[in-house]
Amino acid sequence: MDGKDQTMDESSYRKNKGPSMKAYNTKKLREKTSEVNEIMRLIHTTSITETNNLACARARLEVELMGIQAPTPSSQPTQQKPKQQLPWKRLLEKQIMVMRSDLSKLKEMAKKRIRSKKTREALNEKYKVQEKGLNNTIEDIKMRIKAKVRKIQQCMNRNKGYQQNKLFRTNQKRLYSQLRGEDNHQEIPEAEPSKRLLESIWNNPVSHNKHAIWLQEVKAEEMGRIEKRFTEITTDTV
Known part of the structure; x- marks a missing residue:
């Protein structure tokens, strides 16, 4: 694969980012850059996306020509470092x-x-x-x-x-x-057990003791109470 084909192949991947070169030889880089520029003149782009991909491919190609190993995207998700405790x-x-x-x-x-x-x-x-x-x-x-x-x-x-x-x-x-x-972290109860519980309460009629002692005591306390009549407050009253 020559330089032109390699550049065209690299430009087809939008997510490929050109790796940075931390250490390089200036003279060698100038020579490789001129070679890449000759290749880039032969490639025509029709959109800003293609131009962006071409720029990423150019950086990758320069790194490979310099003999620097380019980082490859990892398929495994990166693990986040645990937060340091205060x-x-x-x-x-x-x-x-x-x-x-x-x-x-x-x-x-x-x-x-x-x-x-x-x-x-x-x-x-x-x-x-x-x-x-x-x-x-x-x-x-x-x-x-x-x-x-x-x-x-x-x-x-x-x-x-x-x-x-x-x-x-x-x-x-x-x-x-x-x-x-x-x-949203609160646990939501399952619908079926809740439905069975409510059905067991409301669908089964229960008769209570109408002659319970506490009912008689409450009635005796309420017998002495006088019902308070409703009084309408008007502007004249105020």
Whole structure:
């Protein structure tokens, strides 16, 4: 396949993009570019789409003539990198994990299941167990964990609200689509079980006890009430 046929073949693919050359020899590139220009003069285009495809094919051809391997489009979808966790959130979650581990050790200490003297001394030095008392220390750590968890939730809600307010000012359509997407995650119950449940309730007549004690009590309470008559308010009344 000569240069002209190769260029025509490349120009038939609209999605092919010309790869960029990060390192090249200027003299060699000038020579190859002049060769490609001679070939391009022999190709005529009739639309802007063909011209665009031809420009992409020209870049690809120059790269191949320079001996640089052009990237090939991958058939597999690219995997998105997981979002990095916020530093402050990662720090708080690490602290919570450590405190939960210490809390379980203190509970085991209360049941006298920890035999390691080194562990008991470390916990006593860290939380002043002998001064506060073991039960008070356990309750104190529980409250600390709850406070840190609540702090994470409040910060995340505040951050989410800030992002939504910013998106409302810049792109309301995207904001509403995100809100609808969050609502769509709710599970929709199946129609057939719901239909059977409602049919079992409404299609089966049930007779209730008309002489129940609570009905008599309600009637006795209502006997002393005086019915309030309707009073029409007019302009003269006001």
